[in-house]
Amino acid sequence: MGGTMNYFSSLLSGYSKYKKRKQFQTVELKVRMDCDGCELKVRNALSRMRGVQSVEINRKQYKVTVTGFVEPHKVVKRVQSTGKKAEIWPYVPYNVVAHPYAAPTYDKKAPPGYVRNMEVITISSQVVRPEDKLATMFSDDNPNACSIM
Structure with a gap:
């Protein structure tokens, strides 16, 4: 019912395209970080991303956990824009x-x-x-x- 109300309200407000909301999810990535500077660069890039609620980094395991209203492929692209190799957590x-x-x-x-x-x-x-x-x-x-x- 909530989706129907949002659809009709978007029609009445003049928007021609119905925008789908992102789901709250946890995205885990494998990112190789060797120093505090690398960790800070990745943390800043992800925390400035729209929809991110929290960023947790475990440098020993090369694991980055992002929670929020985000899409996994966009999180990977954001980390890759810092110059780091990133992939979805394969383990x-x-x-x-x-x-x-x-x-x-x-x-x-x-x-x-x-x-x-x-x-x-x-x-x-x-x-x-x-x-x-x-x-x-x-x-x-x-x-x-x-x-x-």
């Missing part, structure tokens, strides 16, 4: 992944207790989970499967 806690030490998920550069978020790997429009590949490797149905002698 999840290792206890939420089925096989945290499998080849595609394990990453030496990940902070302690985290692995890469590679739960589902898509190959040629077919969804293959890492545990499925390992289960079929030692299958009795597959004559070319590995055998232990």
Whole structure:
């Protein structure tokens, strides 16, 4: 109902295009920062951004957490405008992944207790989970499967 009222009020006020509100969300980024100056540059750029409520920086993990009414791709662009390489936080806690030490998920550069978020790997429009590949490797149905002698 609130969306309908906003739509009609925008029509009556002369706006021809209905503007959609941004949702409150948390955006986590991986940004390499080596010194206090780098951290200050990133913090200032993000805190001046419209819609940002808070900015938390963990320089040891290279993690920046932004909360507010923002869009993730715009936050990444804002950090990249400071000259820093930024990407969406690619790690999840290792206890939420089925096989945290499998080849595609394990990453030496990940902070302690985290692995890469590679739960589902898509190959040629077919969804293959890492545990499925390992289960079929030692299958009795597959004559070319590995055998232990």
